[in-house]
Amino acid sequence: MAGQLTPDTTTPAASPLTAERRPARTPAPLLVRAGLVLLKRAALLAALLALVFVTVELLPGDAAKATSERGETAADLAARRELLGLDRPVLERFWDWMTGLPTGDLGTSARGEKVTDLVSGAFPNTLLLGGIALLLTAVLSLTLGCWAALRPGSRLDRAVSGTATAVLALPEFVLAVALVLVLSLWTGWLPAVTLTDAGGSPASWDMLVLPVLALTVPQVGWNTRIVRAALADEARAPHVETAVLDGLPPRRILTHHVLPGALPAIAAGLATSTGMLLGGAVAVETIFNYPGIGSVLASAVTDRDSPVIAGVTALTGAVITGMLLLADLVRYLLTGGRR
Numbered sequence: 001m002a003g004q005l006t007p008d009t010t011t012p013a014a015s016p017l018t019a020e021r022r023p024a025r026t027p028a029p030l031l032v033r034a035g036l037v038l039l040k041r042a043a044l045l046a047a048l049l050a051l052v053f054v055t056v057e058l059l060p061g062d063a064a065k066a067t068s069e070r071g072e073t074a075a076d077l078a079a080r081r082e083l084l085g086l087d088r089p090v091l092e093r094f095w096d097w098m099t100g101l102p103t104g105d106l107g108t109s110a111r112g113e114k115v116t117d118l119v120s121g122a123f124p125n126t127l128l129l130g131g132i133a134l135l136l137t138a139v140l141s142l143t144l145g146c147w148a149a150l151r152p153g154s155r156l157d158r159a160v161s162g163t164a165t166a167v168l169a170l171p172e173f174v175l176a177v178a179l180v181l182v183l184s185l186w187t188g189w190l191p192a193v194t195l196t197d198a199g200g201s202p203a204s205w206d207m208l209v210l211p212v213l214a215l216t217v218p219q220v221g222w223n224t225r226i227v228r229a230a231l232a233d234e235a236r237a238p239h240v241e242t243a244v245l246d247g248l249p250p251r252r253i254l255t256h257h258v259l260p261g262a263l264p265a266i267a268a269g270l271a272t273s274t275g276m277l278l279g280g281a282v283a284v285e286t287i288f289n290y291p292g293i294g295s296v297l298a299s300a301v302t303d304r305d306s307p308v309i310a311g312v313t314a315l316t317g318a319v320i321t322g323m324l325l326l327a328d329l330v331r332y333l334l335t336g337g338r339r
Contacts, residue, residue: 037328038321045317046098049310053094056306062086063110063304084110097307101314107307109300115311118296121200123315126285126292129208130277133215137277138270140220145227146259149235150250161228168221172280176214176287183210193289200291211288215280219273226269230262237261264331271327275320 064080072080081087085096097107106115148160184192190210195203202208234240235258243257285294293312300308 033332034325034328037325041321041324045314045321048317049098049313050094052310052313053090053306056304056309057090059304061304063306066303067110093306097310106311106314109308110303110305115307118308119293119311119315122291122293122296125201125290126278126281126294129211129215129290129292130274130281132208132212133219133277134270134274136212136216137219137223137273141223141227142266144224145231146254148228149231149254149258160224164221164224166221167217168225170218172214172218173283173287175217176210176284179210179214180287194291196291202291211284211290214284215277219276223269223273227262227266230265231258234258234261260334264334267327267330271323274323278316278319
């Protein structure tokens, strides 16, 4: 650690009087900032949902044709289009769908099912998968990043950084196929597909292992690099250099002086990983036949079903927005709103 934290005697230490003059934090600015950020992200999500409707409209075919039965006539298709509202302008249909969103009404699918019912059984399974992957990502990336930071410039540091870059470049579906080949087909250690119980959840815990690994490994690479870079930046702070001059042990410097200042950047990286995990879950769930939102979304795209696709997008966007707001809160509390 000492090689990383070179003392700089030209930088004065922070004055206690300066800290005393710093105004006390009040909850009002935090609430105002959170409200403004929430409004901006809500507007961005609304624009994304409008783009979903327009994009589905531009795809070949429509929901009436995709869900039609064999032998239906042109008159039958026309009646189905009218029933589904496909004869109306796309922006009008989008507005009707958006007016029901504040009440929790996600509309009706092209097959006549409530979108809320479709996603209510699948989305918790995806959240379970993503939640376990996010927890493992946080623990492993913090451990590896801190371990490398204790030995800056060493072979261990270079190995951790190089390995993190390599696994970061692996797409989830490629890693999923490799895991199935090695841990299921060759060794038979773990099941290659997910079976469900009567409640629609995975029948046993070992069916979660491969999907979780496929999601976790790339995100560990991404977040390990973020942790390592954040620790290196914070290690150049004047108070850390003062701790080095005082002769404190490297581990204490890391845990008490470097890591607290690096937490805002680390929290932001983990919040960003939430979106990556939910996005990667679509491909991973398809490969492992996992009963999550990925299968619902894949069927909806096949059916050209705008309300279902928009409903999945809205729920996913809400989760990501919540995680980003949590990361903003961590950053604000740890920095006092100065950054």
